[in-house]
Amino acid sequence: MVLEFLYLKNFKIYPEFEISPHPSFNFFIGPNGSGKTTVLESISLLLSGKSFKNMSDLHLIRHGEKDFYAACRLKEDGVSSRLEIKFESRKKNKELLLDQKKVTSYKELLIRFPFVFSISEDHEIITGSPDSRRRFFDRLISYVDPAYFDQLLRYQNVLKQRNAVLKKHETALLAFWDEELIRLSRQISRTRQHYVQEINLLFKEYKNLPKTFENVHFTYTPSCHENEMETQLIKNVKKDLILGYTSVGIHRDDFLLSYDFGLARNYASQGQLKSLSFYLKFLQAVMIQKKTERNPVFLLDDVFSELDSENRKKMLELAGETGLQIFLSATKEDLPFNLLDSIPHQIFKINNRQVNPQ
Numbered sequence: 001m002v003l004e005f006l007y008l009k010n011f012k013i014y015p016e017f018e019i020s021p022h023p024s025f026n027f028f029i030g031p032n033g034s035g036k037t038t039v040l041e042s043i044s045l046l047l048s049g050k051s052f053k054n055m056s057d058l059h060l061i062r063h064g065e066k067d068f069y070a071a072c073r074l075k076e077d078g079v080s081s082r083l084e085i086k087f088e089s090r091k092k093n094k095e096l097l098l099d100q101k102k103v104t105s106y107k108e109l110l111i112r113f114p115f116v117f118s119i120s121e122d123h124e125i126i127t128g129s130p131d132s133r134r135r136f137f138d139r140l141i142s143y144v145d146p147a148y149f150d151q152l153l154r155y156q157n158v159l160k161q162r163n164a165v166l167k168k169h170e171t172a173l174l175a176f177w178d179e180e181l182i183r184l185s186r187q188i189s190r191t192r193q194h195y196v197q198e199i200n201l202l203f204k205e206y207k208n209l210p211k212t213f214e215n216v217h218f219t220y221t222p223s224c225h226e227n228e229m230e231t232q233l234i235k236n237v238k239k240d241l242i243l244g245y246t247s248v249g250i251h252r253d254d255f256l257l258s259y260d261f262g263l264a265r266n267y268a269s270q271g272q273l274k275s276l277s278f279y280l281k282f283l284q285a286v287m288i289q290k291k292t293e294r295n296p297v298f299l300l301d302d303v304f305s306e307l308d309s310e311n312r313k314k315m316l317e318l319a320g321e322t323g324l325q326i327f328l329s330a331t332k333e334d335l336p337f338n339l340l341d342s343i344p345h346q347i348f349k350i351n352n353r354q355v356n357p358q
């Protein structure tokens with residue numbers, strides 16, 4: 001999938017913005033606060049229908065304006081698609097259009113327009129709460145196995161119902177929701193187990209990575225074993241009634257990232273965390289490519305800062321090997337200009353709300 005054209009109107013810092021990206025590497029270069037990340041955010045918004053950082057649509061409107069508009073044209077296997085987003089503050093209504101028809105579900109976009117977004121907060125996948133790791137795997141698996149996305153939605157809904165029952169102390173209704181929760185937990189847990197193995201295989205496959213990644217692997221740590229779920233739900237029911245929520249289930253699972261000698265979060269340096277986070281997103285993109293035979297758009301925000309030249313070189317090499325279309329933001333100081341000769345690319349200089357292709 002290649003993004004051929006991007007247009008923004010009154011989107012955050014930009015009164016108007018228009019580019020025709022390169023099918024391979026696109027570098028957005030500019031000083032801090034110039035609007036580089038904004039370009040990547042707009043692409044992710046168009047492809048998913050949602051702001052990546054859960055930002056309210058109102059904040060995406062340029063200060064002093066009443067609405068924003070974003071559009072792009074994509075091409076895959078010779079077929080063009082047009083995505084548009086319109087948001088009017090007066091109506092507080094976001095309209096998503098695919099080829100001029102209303103998009104009715106986010107799943108439709110998820111299936112049609114895969115993308116991977118590497119952001120500075122990605123170190124949280126390693127150092128943050130289990131929630132960040134669940135998000136990483138849930139997103140990855142949903143792209144590769146859309147049925148998993150449906151199971152997750154159903155699970156969240158069932159969990160909400162069970163928690164409501166707990167809050168109202170309607171204990172007679174618990175058995176019904178428990179049964180559904182156990183069934184869905186089993187399916188989701190097995191799929192998670194499978195994809196942890198798959199990603200561990202990919203870690204092994206990419207042998208030519210920096211030393212930081214030798215013997216890195218994920219371990220799936222479910223909140224309870226699938227065969228014990230029923231016993232655990234019953235055992236915890238008193239506690240759950242007091243808390244008003246369900247304390248066991250796949251919403252409490254974790255995925256630990258370790259070196260042979262211990263957890264990555266306890267040993268990785270700042271730079272190693274940064275390159276490791278990039279690497280996780282890189283493997284996410286590779287996995288989507290391998291399993292779906294589709295090419296996700298790869299968005300890389302500020303991945304070069306804090307990294308040494310060896311790591312920067314490796315990143316460019318790896319990203320280049322995928323053959324994906326890449327959108328990468330960096331300050332002039334962070335972009336390794338000496339490495340760009342060997343890769344097909346376009347540089348877009350950004351300053352004063354203007355974009356200049358170089």
Ligand SMILES: Nc1ncnc2c1ncn2[C@@H]1O[C@H](COP(=O)(O)OP(=O)(O)OP(=O)(O)O)[C@@H](O)[C@H]1O
Nearest residue numbers: 012013031032033034035036037038059061062063
């Ligand atoms: N709704 C808005 N209207 C106008 N300007 C906005 C709006 N929201 C954010 N901005 C401005 O957009 C700029 C942020 O842009 P962005 O995050 O894309 O910068 P950047 O080039 O990625 O910077 P950095 O190098 O620091 O990461 C800031 O100057 C901010 O004040």
Ligand SMILES: [Mg+2]
Nearest residue numbers: 036037302329
């Ligand atoms: Mg930025």
